[in-house]
Amino acid sequence: MTDFWRPAGAGVASVLAGVGAAELVSAFVVQNGSPVLTVGALLIDLAPGWVKEAVIGLFGTGDKAFLIVSLAVVVIIGAGLAGWLERVRPPVGRILIGAGGAVGVLAAVTRSGNGIVDAVPSALAALVGILLLGWLIGMLRDTQPTRVAPLGRVSRRRFLTTSAATATAGAVALVVGQAVAGGFRAASAARAAFHLPRPARTAPPIPPGASFDIPGLSPLITPNADFYRIDTALQIPGIAPEDWRLKITGMVEHEVELTFAELLALPLEESTTTLTCVSNEVGGDLIGNATWLGYPIRHLLARAKPKPEADMVLSTSQDGWTAGTPIEALTDGRNAILAVGMNGQPLPLEHGYPVRMVVPGLYGYVSATKWVVSLEVTRFDQHTAYWTDRGWSERGPVKLSSRIDVPASGRQVNAGTVTVAGVAWSQHVGVSAVHVRVDEGEWQEATLADAISPDTWRQWRYAWQATPGTHTLRVRATDAKGMVQTSTVRDVVPDGATGLHSIQVTVA
Ligand SMILES: Nc1nc2c(c(=O)[nH]1)N[C@H]1C(S)=C(S)[C@@H](COP(=O)(O)O)O[C@H]1N2
């Protein structure tokens, strides 16, 4: 037992570094509970009722702290044991660490709503722990006095400093990971406890004919969990709602400041708007349709009284991202809102909780600022925004477009009547017709589902009499002003892709 403490210390240092790395990764990448907290949650779920009651009886509201401290003690003892076992019976120590990681992986994937990525931090913790332990114990083995003595001394010191450095790096990573993820986790908890206020004006009812029941066709309203996500945020900003403020500044007569409570007390309105990304390729899926709850930005701007020479509003998110929106799009009466709700739920954190902008008719990069904290009234010739500084157009009106959802491209179908269906959009203008073309045939008119409003996409369907062979299907939309979607192929840079979506189908 003379050589117990050094290998045990190496075990603790290795596991600390592994857990630290995992906390850091979970803070930046996975953004769900930390691996340690996830194991804690699993233990809470598995503990028999009487244990939970006993713990709550003993520690009251300190029960969670008790759980975490106990867990830490167990992990430290286990890590020390793993270090010692690795010294006397390799590779038992490394196997023990692997087993600990497996518990973490199990805890992560069995949490409801979690996926396989949530297991990454625990797997990483085990991997880092195993590698470091193998390395440190290997170093210790080389310090054996049976070997050349002077060298043993030198490498013993090296072992101690390396172990200490490993433990320190782990502790720093752990603290940084906790600090970074802390805001996110707090915001997540605040969101879970938040109930949306009732709308003062509900969205116009969705006409029953607005939605076709066709398997594979995009649902008229995109569920929040399926809504595309685009942003530059490595770490989703965690904003405590009580700390949220919106400041309206710049070329205004009165600066305006609004708290979250003040925003919620205003008469909120529901509106259904389809949001699209400028990076959406022809046929792409960076588009979604939701019913938003929010407050019209024009009323807030009216309070601030913009100067007549202003032509742009530069919105900034809590993490510094910016968008430049033409002021007329925010004041011309369209449903340009500060949204707090998405499909009856508080905004999901990744979609901008607690407050984002939604502006019908403009691509997201010039309008849909998530985690928005300031609106500066200004001019296009005085300010540029995040993506305009990177080669994208200053103005970003959504382009008329359409997509074939069914049949899926490359699919084999049976000859006879085949339902072809998809969506078409031209936000804030509206879609008036959709045509489908089979190979080099005539353009055939598709049947349009009813429109919710010009601000949303429209479903369409076409009954195709399919004949055996391989065919190309194309779709083309016409907007409410009579403009026909162009077939000219253009890339997404600088202001959105054009061209017609086509698919290949084999008919048997
Ligand atoms: N703060 C912030 N807001 C942002 C962005 C961003 O990078 N940061 N990206 C914008 C872009 S390019 C788009 S297309 C939409 C996407 O919104 P969604 O992720 O809710 O679908 O958000 C916009 N708002």
Ligand SMILES: [Mo]
């Ligand atoms: Mo975007």
